[in-house]
Amino acid sequence: DYADLDLDRAARRGYPEAVFCAGKTPAQVAGIAATIRARPDVTTLFTRAEPAHAAAVLAELPDARHDADAALLAWPPTPPPPAGGLVVVIAAGTSDLPVAREAELTARYLGRPTELVVDAGVAGLHRILRRLGLLRRARAVVVAAGMDGALPSVVAGLIPAPVIALPTSVGYGAAFGGLAPLLSMVNACAPGVAVVNIDNGYGAGHLAAQIAAD
Template identity: 60%
Template sequence: MGESDPRVSDLGFARVDLDRAARTGDPEVVYGAGKTPEQIVAILGELHTAHPDRAVLATRVSQEAAEAALTALPGVAHDPLARALTLGPLPDPAGAVLVVAAGTSDGPVAAEAALTARVHGAGAEIVTDVGVAGLHRLLAVRERLEAADALVVVAGMEGALPSVVAGLVGVPMIAVPTSVGYGASFGGLAALLAMLNSCAPGVTVVNIDNGYGAGVAAARIARRSR
């Protein structure tokens, strides 16, 4: 595809994929880490121009970039906990995603997953602070787990929560290890390995702190279920 290809917008520093929504059902998303505020604003604005009827998303956005976008792009919304920006209307939700977070410290990753699921066309809610150290808290929300079309289960430390959830309900589930934990958690590696080695069937695992990837997968499952 050359510079004149209508499926690509060449901004000089980035080639924006305008055809992704037609191929996959979802527009390209801006990964903000490592990009300047000006680059994030330019790419997000270009995506919004191409997809004015639905929200476009930028993840891992710094406070400086968020402030630049709020100034330059009318209608942009900033979710500081998720560290993300959206521009344009959220789609009507199809299907229900429930994001389950072990602890409050997992909140940024859980918020990223929930916002991503909403941008990608699913309804999403968050249940937090239901880690295995207080199992009664998880059991108290079992009906909500069963009612969801897809689950995103977020946990750091020893990463045990997805195994427990998968032993309680048969809902499609994406497990997200987080980098929360003390030294021997190795920045989330212990949780990642625990989730990959789960003895409960049906546990699908994404990379450490990848709330975005989990949110996309869960939204697609939820959309298809409806």
């Protein structure tokens, strides 16, 4: 009486529903995990899982994979064999890593091959230019950045693949919890930039998986 799982989503959309743990009690999350045990055919992700949520899931699904950095759990624990185009995820700074990791794991559990690049912000441009070969092989690139959010524009100007701009709440002051990079990315002067919500690694990874589907 507190959840109505959209289990038919995988059939309808090709991608299963994920469980958004924030705002749910551990008991509710446990209840959902118990339901899911009967559906090993569908890969279920639990996102934004705090330790108490993770413990609740693991009590019901002990072999679930838990990535504490990304606050994510997956069950069954093994991702599908990689298929489709390559998804590259870039973290502009080290502090963007947890969100970037959430994006990468989501894309991988939705079935794509993935690569992760860390600490390649525009203040030292040589670091991203050094990766041009990898970036040109990607079918979709996720760029996680806080502060000025300038990296997606730069990357989009260099490659044919769509760039998924993932603003993060990294920064302070007039970053306003990610508003600054969000606005910057929405106004990217290079076309080919698709924006998702601040810190929404799950959404970025999902979109990348859809774009790189074939």
